[in-house]
Amino acid sequence: APRISQFSAAQRTEIATLTRALMGVTGGVGGSEEVCQAGEQAYIEVALAGRASSFSRPCVGNTDAAGRLALRLSEIAGSRNEEELSRAAVVELLDADRAFAAKAAADGVPAAFSQFAADDALIVTSDSLSTGRAGVAARYQNWPEGARLEWTPETARVSERGDMGWTWGNSTYIAPGGERTRGRYVSIWTRDYEGNWRFAFDAPIQ
Structure with a gap:
């Protein structure tokens, strides 16, 4: 940005x-x-x-x-060379994913996914497909009360242009009764017109 x-x-x-x-x-x-x-x-x-x-x-x-x-x-x-810019972009993307997770913890999963989804976002699971911001919102509108989704990004990469990247990490779904299901995820991110990172693709990996 x-x-x-x-x-x-x-x-x-x-x-x-x-x-x-x-x-x-x-x-x-x-x-x-x-x-x-x-x-x-x-x-x-x-x-x-x-x-x-x-x-x-x-x-x-x-x-x-x-x-x-x-x-x-x-x-x-304070101009920086390409290597410094690349490192800074990776840190920025990891921070965006952490902010995404923090939003889910503070305000709930539906609010977090609605806020961080790109206009053309795509969420894929083994049995469902959600497209666009409206599709993402509809996917989580019946989120179980008391259920939580926690995740931590482990690594990230950003394109040379700095407008696309991906994160990978570990996730935990906590059911209303406390049962935990651990998994992994991968997200692909793009920048919006204001320079903010938004996820364009998200998929859990069990």
């Missing part, structure tokens, strides 16, 4: 100075046209005093105004 960085007064002054320096350059502004073997690429859109320009850098460095601005913005925003 996009992250907004708040600048301090000193940082705003610094960025404004770098921007004025960049916009004051005419003609070519340097930068190699070859892709760096080890480095960062950047595309910058700048607007200042009614003027707007865009600059691309296949290899960002501090040898020209565009590169210096890109590097400083990256530092302030």
Whole structure:
């Protein structure tokens, strides 16, 4: 999901100075046209005093105004490499599954599945199929009073684009009388338009 960085007064002054320096350059502004073997690429859109320009850098460095601005913005925003982003996405998805389980514990299974289901969610068991948010809600509308479903995610993976992933874990169904049935589950998740994780597929594994 996009992250907004708040600048301090000193940082705003610094960025404004770098921007004025960049916009004051005419003609070519340097930068190699070859892709760096080890480095960062950047595309910058700048607007200042009614003027707007865009600059691309296949290899960002501090040898020209565009590169210096890109590097400083990256530092302030706390940019991370692909490996760090991948690890962060896995942690985020595991947290989403834990929040899903916490919602079930606090407000009941029907409320949790209704909240965390994607619009096109699919729940599959050995003898039933539920599709869409309405289908998920209908599936749990007659949930036995006093019954609980608890689960803990064990691992997760997220796609390179960061918009799809899966979790796997252990679950326990507790019947109203206290009998416990242990199992496992797998869930496939997608992000909604607001960047929130929603399960698109869920299946118990006995």
